[in-house]
Amino acid sequence: MNTADFLYEVGALKRTARTGWALARLPNRESVADHSFRTAVIAMTLAAMSGADPDRAATLALLHDLPEARLGDMHHLTRRYLDEPKPFRRVIDDQTENLPPPVREAIRSRAAQWLDQETAEARLARDADTLDSLLHVRESLADRPDLRERWEEYLSAAVTTEAGRTMMAEIRATDPDAWWPRTVST
Template sequence: MPTADFLYEAGVLKRTTRTGWALARIANRESVADHSFRTALIAMTLAAMTGADPDRAATLALLHDLPEARLGDMHHLTRRYLDEPKPFRQVIDDQTAALPAPARDLIRTRAAEWLGQDTEEARLARDADILDSVLHVRESLADRPELRERWEEYLAAAVTTDAGRTLLAEIRATDPDDWWPRTVSG
């Protein structure tokens, strides 16, 4: 059953821990699926703010780590030593080979768009990927402000869109725990 197999494989991301946080000695190590979910929400929001296609941006963000179901999570230090686009394209082709043509073609097209980074939606989705990491760092390193700041600076340097930089400034100006009291009292 090719479609069911594909969906079971995608479920591996729920059990695949993001590895980069070990470098920061962060105990709260989310799964790749956890990361992809909020990244998709961020991409959708950024696209809506800029007039880009929110559905396409969310889809790109949702799919951006799909190859990690086969390759495992690779943090930035690991990726320095790999020819990333080639294995990612091959994995996507292999993962989708047995899917019905409309699904296969959509996923392959969106994966190529993500890797090419030549559309506004792809660039917004890339920024969303980074912004989710900033949020995670702020949530996880609140008790270690110097380390949090180093990671924030490292990640912030990779944000490339105006909308991404605007949201980055808002994230950095907002305490991770302030959302719920405002919600309850509002």
């Protein structure tokens, strides 16, 4: 595998649907790449809010689902039955094996940081992962308030950082459509 092969593999995430939403019967499905993009922006925002490194947090969030190019998206119910995080480390090692050493080590070290959850940036990126799902639920289930509330409670319990809890409260208090009318100039 060369660098171009790796980039083509990363592109597979644009075609990899997130499976948890189908299981939950959400009509608004997204790809893993869709999810990773907004998760990276959320992680950058949370890190800036809390004095952590926004670039590192965004990078961790951007790369967090890279193994899903080979494993497919595995929702939380599936992950209960796996020996996590061992398979993810093996996939990252395999994916990056033939990359130039500086690229290989940059990706592997960030993947390890994500999996180990020992830094502020990793914990903020994990919260960003959850907050993106919270945003998606609120966008997708506006017409099903009981189900939306159950999902919100479930996801909210996974947010662990102060910045993440602050953002979670703001998300829950904000209508998903409130942003756009204010942006249109008259």
